[in-house]
Amino acid sequence: MTVKQLSVFVENRPGRLSAITKLLGDANINIRAMSIADTKDFGILRLIVDDADKALKVLKDEGCSVTITNVLVLRITDRPGSLAEAMNALYKDNISVEYMYAAFINTESNTACLVLRVDDNDKATVALYDSGYKLLAQNELG
Numbered sequence: 001m002t003v004k005q006l007s008v009f010v011e012n013r014p015g016r017l018s019a020i021t022k023l024l025g026d027a028n029i030n031i032r033a034m035s036i037a038d039t040k041d042f043g044i045l046r047l048i049v050d051d052a053d054k055a056l057k058v059l060k061d062e063g064c065s066v067t068i069t070n071v072l073v074l075r076i077t078d079r080p081g082s083l084a085e086a087m088n089a090l091y092k093d094n095i096s097v098e099y100m101y102a103a104f105i106n107t108e109s110n111t112a113c114l115v116l117r118v119d120d121n122d123k124a125t126v127a128l129y130d131s132g133y134k135l136l137a138q139n140e141l142g
Contacts, residue, residue: 001135002070002121004052008045009065012038020045020064027058032141033073033103033115048073048103048115050141072116072124073136078105083114089131095124 010016017036024031024047033048049055052068059066076082090097096119103113113136118124128135 001072001125001137003048003073003115003136003138003141005069005071005115005117006045006047006049006052006055006059007067007069008047008059010036010038010043010045012040012042017045020059023058023062024049024055027054029055029058033101033113035099035101035115046101046115048141052138069117070121072118072121072128073103073141074114074116074128075111075134075136076114078110078112082112086114086128086131086133089127089133090118090124093123093127095120095127 008020010020021031030050031047032050035046036043037046038044047055048071056066056068074086076086087097098117098119100114100116103115105112116124125135
């Protein structure tokens with residue numbers, strides 16, 4: 001069970017991030033999670049949104065360089081050690097995590113959601129389900 005993640009090439013200059021987020025907001029696209037990794041000249045903005053296909057079109061229509069990658073959104077209990085246990089479930093099956101970032105925390109249900117890019121989505125899905133973890137589907141993000 002994967003979720004579509006947008007990766008947007010962003011020039012490292014004032015106003016660029018503002019312009020991209022305004023485009024999405026004006027198109028009524030809700031950002032559910034985001035991460036940005038940068039260098040001196042550019043960054044890669046990673047986004048999980050409620051309508052990835054619409055966001056892709058909006059961004060491409062404005063000339064943005066954007067791709068879609070399938071990632072996992074993992075729900076864990078928000079307590080010390082939970083992340084280590086989830087990472088161990090992947091490690092036991094020799095699954096490599098390429099990157100990860102926090103998506104959101106729900107204090108009412110005492111859970112946290114993490115976006116994971118792994119080397120094998122199918123194998124990771126099985127390993128996590130077998131260890132009792134919940135993965136979110138694309139339709140659960142809106």
